[in-house]
Amino acid sequence: VASKPRLSEEERIHKYQETAIKKFDEKIAKAEEVVAAIYENYPFIAQVISSLDAASKRLSWQEIEHHLRNTTTTDAKRIVALHPDEAAVEIDIGKKVKIFVHESVEQNAGRYYDLIKKFKKKKEGALLAMKTVRPKKKVIRRDLVPMKKLWYHRFRWFVTSDGVVVLGGRDASQNEELVKKYMTGGDLFIHADVHGASVVIVKGKTERMDEVAQFAASYSGAWRSGHFSADVYSAQPNQVSKTPQSGEFVSRGSFIVRGERTYYRDVPLATGIGLVLEPHAAVIGGPPAVIRSRTKVFAELKPGQFEPNDVAKKVLRLLRQEINPDEERLLKGVLNTEAVAAFVPPGGSDIVGTS
Structure with a gap:
């Protein structure tokens, strides 16, 4: 029986790195699927958090577990495990997801965003290592796998060069949705300083505000007007309001931003x-x-x-x-x-x- 050709050290290292990158991709995909599932089941999870957060202030976790076991509602049956030491429960939303009851839906989703960032950073390290070891064998592409549709792909979106997701509204309705449903305390609100522009939300901390500002400027009325640059500003979520003061009017998809803003001047459109x-x-x-x-x-x-x-x-x-x-x-x-x-x-x- 012919023995398998022996791999060189370079080829073995390359194969190991390829395997590691594949595992990181799988972990990223799983975490993204969990985030999508959390937002798809937003009302149910919000209700679970609200109910159990309130219950934990007057009952022991043992009493809560006893109560859940004796409740026959469909929603109660979807709580499949309790983790008293973490103040968390495991729920079935098509996949089993751990939810921390003293945190909001967005904070729970944020835990998975942090995982995604961690695995992306590890993947970047593996890709960098691959550049230093080039195998002699030429890798031939046998298939191309389409990117899975994620929950935020229906908005305008991109990922900064340091791995942070940035979202923008395509119309007034999506602008409203982004602010009311998806903007959380750890995010940043961005808007071009012109009439008619995407609301842009940065989902986390990024060092590349130049990229974010260009994204906001380009998907604004400045482009439609034929301008080649625009001013852009950022604000914290707690500065953004839909509630007008006397004499103010706020149209659909628009918001009032109160307090100091950080400006990015003459941002090139492209x-x-x-x-x-x-x-x-x-x-x-x-x-x-x-x-x-x-x-x-x-x-x-x-x-x-x-x-x-x-x-x-x-x-x-x-x-x-x-x-x-x-x-x-x-x-x-x-x-x-x-x-x-x-x-x-x-x-x-x-x-x-x-x-």
């Missing part, structure tokens, strides 16, 4: 749209520097003359030109006009660069 193939295939968009660094093929847009739908079609053609026929065949469900159009700013655009 958006990048590109195709990423690994670990999952998807069209992504956002600040050009971020998107260029993460994609195989890329197009940069600035305010210009062509309508959004025409621009989407042009970008799609450019992206398709840069991939081989086998890749194009595998990407039919990923690379299309709708996917590209989701990242084209409102108003006229010109394509100013590709790579």
